[in-house]
Amino acid sequence: MADPASYRPKTGEIPNDPGVYRFRDPHGRVIYVGKAKNLRQRLTSYFANPATLLPKTYAMVHAAASVEWTVVGSELEALQLEYTWIKEFAPRYNLAFRDDKTYPYLAVTLGEKFPRVQVMRGDRRKGTRYFGPYTAGAIRETMDTLLKVFPVRSCSAGVFKRAEQSGRPCLLGYIDKCSAPCVGRVSVEEHRALAEDFCAFMGGEAKRFISQLEKRMAAAVEELDYETAASLRDDIIAMRKVFERNAVVLSEDTDADVFAVEEDELEAAVQVFHVRGGRIRGQRGWVVEKVEETTGAALIEHLLQQVYGAQAETDTRIPREVLVPVLPDDAEQLTVWLTGLRGAKVDLRVPRRGDKAALAKTVHENAVQALKLHKVRRAGDITTRSLALQELQEALELPEPPLRIESFDISHVQGTNVVGSMVVVEDGLVKKSEYRKFSVTGDAARDDTTAMHDVLTRRFRSYLADKELPVAERDQHSKFAYPPNLVVVDGGQPQVAAAMKALAELGIGEHEIRVVGLAKRLEEVWLPEGDFPVILPRASQGLYLLQRIRDEAHRFAITFHRQKRGKAMTASLLDDVPGLGPARRKALLAHFGSVKKLRAATPEELAGVAGVGPSLAASVYAAFHGSGAEQPAPAVNYATGEILES
Template identity: 35%
Template sequence: MTFDELKEKALSLPYAPGVYIMRDKTDKVIYVGKAKKLKNRVSQYFQDTASHTPKTRLMVSKIHHFDVIVAASEFEALVLECSLIKRYMPKYNILLKDDKGYPYLRLNMKDIYPVITMVSKPADDGADYYGPYGGRAVTHDVMEAIRLTLKLPGCHKQFPRDIGKERPCLNYHMNQCAGWCQENKSCAEYRETMLQARELLKGNYKAVAEQLRGQMLAASDNLEFELAASLRDRLNAVENLGQKQLVTAGTLADTDVVGYGETEAKACFAVLHFSGGNLLDKDYEVFSRPDDKREAVSSLLKQFYLSRGIAPKRVLLPFAIDDGELFAELLEQQYGRRPKLHVPQRGDNLRLVELACKNAFEEAERVTGREERVSATLTLLGKMLAIPAPKRMESFDISNISGTDIVASMVVFQEGKPKKSDYKRFKVEGLTDQDDYASMRQVVTRRFVHYKAGDKGFDEAPDLLLIDGGVTHAKV
């Protein structure tokens, strides 16, 4: 469609809430937006483009046609917008790079020898799930703290299969494991310890401490001093665990504080997680400086909580966002909890937001420095090769097993960073013997045949090709 045709179509839209989907000439979705009144919002893109920001002008120049979906309400439009952004991951929407949810810890006491494992989300399998936790690192710390406290196995042995088969490992000799692989350790004793682990996961470390104290005193009364000493050490570890609040530190925060900071080139969206007044964890996302910071924070906030599978009781914001109440309603519908979105103006809450903004600015500033270094390196590389600074680089390599099963790989760097979503593997066809030159010629040729055909994953042309080999490879 021409620009005038796009403008005419926009002016014919209804004054109704809905979602608009911008597509390029290949029919690829490049932007998804929501509007209270579709006609007013969409027609703005095709009015005076001189008033647009550079990013918006570039996006408008790529629009070949667009679709709209009329919604019954603003709330329905919000839900649809979030769903479509997650589905299409449009180029001109600000996106979270990592939309994985918070992990949980799984424990199934129905197993003969139950173990604690980390999982992405709960399943309806009869096991107990604890969390969610602030991230994989925090979750691992919680799991490791419980393991060391109760001297649980930290190896890959499976019980009862491996009991008595080998000598105890290094963890036993370092007093980090009770040696559950030895034949003198019973299943009942192991299960009793795992019940204590379950109580720790629930945060009931005081109850576990009282139980261990009773066992320690009983062992002492029976003159079992070695057992009493072992129980004493475990009791001290549990009490220390409770004082440090390592278990509760990973669980759901009751307050999230959102910060935003930007430099000349980069911006950062940061979320600090607080529970009981204690800072537990931080999540952040660095991206190119947006045209509208409120729109950027609003978009990232929705993606962040809808992908995490959980919501806090309260969210402190640096500034008000559009559709805040509708978004809170959506979270309530999704998770059964309606968080309070608040923009503090004074007091301790304001200082927390300032802290989050400071964290965001420092992350943006740190990455800006790295980006500048990468940019300088790419510029220097371009000068050495007498080409413009390469934005997209692709490298190829061939591998085989004694001349058979010949395969190739393509690794992509975009703006100096690995772009793993574009990595490719090729199976070389039609060759019965090792021939690196013919293999490389075939793979590179196939890559550009896909490019000319506009195939997904190959639709961006490289600025520089790096081929493993020598001058002969390049000539071939």
């Protein structure tokens, strides 16, 4: 750990202006971003007596190796720049409001030619309207009910394409839960109007639609058209079922997000109720670990930045009212920022009395329960991960716990389609954004050890190249910029020796990066030195961690190998089809999207691809199915049930 005194700037060099500052680690990675009305006062507080710092602040300033700042013209500019940098660099020590559970949303992909209604989780996409969050059961029921009234497409792109080509809709089209735009039952404009009506209903205009249907039902009854009236009656019942599912808590013209916070010295839980049209349309929660001594006002400021900054980029509507338990210190600037994102006035305030204050109290009770539940779950998780890292440090004689571990594996079938994988674990948790895949060709693919040598050489050659970049540029070119504390290779002494040879050839010593191998048969840990492995206890948390990362590297490698092998097999089969050149092969793969779908296509579907006529389609179909010969069964280890792929 670095000594903060080694990079502390002179007090006189720090301006008294408002600005944004960044702490960087020895590898140039931004680990903390903050803003201040007075940069000098804020930055000098980080270099005070260590005994006065919170544990996480202490860890941050000792993990950093430099600090830099940018002066801005106003507090609003500081707010905007801080949000931009937090989003760009994702600093590990910043307040990161992580959802306390994964919430599904009802999404409408208005950016597509034929919008699709679907349930979505995870990252949001531009051009898509989101409604929720909901519980998993409620969202499926809501979607199923509303598709009877608004028969918007809900099928995947592959199903839609197949229906277009065959001229036959899927089951939903036959049971009137889809208007079947794939076969031209409705035009592009009519289908988009249905999708927009769906969004309007979900956005709070339910009463308008119900009123319109009631008038149409009455008119149908007057004309003695009882069949139409009965159909409209069913639609009205379906709409009311969805509309009445959410409790009325405020006046019908109220659109608001109601936030509440419950915190202790180290963590805080946040809950929000989304109220639209006076009804609770969804609920969401976050839990955050504090880095510095943060007040409730500062927590709310960071929360609103992250929640509404992300929503603005995905066209999600910001409500007229944002009700918070305490006003942020920069409430005026935040209101201006939110108003700019929404395009209309936003009222940011604390509810003091009446129904809104009562609802805020209910939201706070949810936050209290969420923090209690999080502590119970988190205690076991943190203890287990800390114990695993500590056991590895002691067993492998590391100078510090291995906070970043990288595991490598090789996959192939009898030396063909050789690939390598790299998976990353930081602080005991997988970091999928930094997984990497390697294709191994030429002499490097002749056996496992040469392939491992090739993969390690390429990974750490890139690390050395990125290391030469100026510190300020490493965040934009950080593909391999950060070295691990521990490298785990799948195998025993030969694989460890190959990895060590690769590092030695690059001038990276064992004191910089520790390498171990984990052999599958007896789960032995092999070190570069010595003829005997380290045997960790079977119940060791450190061994469990090594096994999990080794198995994840194996899974990732196998997945990539199967993709590559499938493409190679298809290319080999298609190479033998007379009259099928590279352009048409590419068109076939692009049209069907995957090898599996191309193999499953009928001759008629193949003939529907541009440039592929009936005769050529028959030849392509025969290449996959014409021989009638059975594929040889893969070799299997019957003791474990594992397919024998190395």
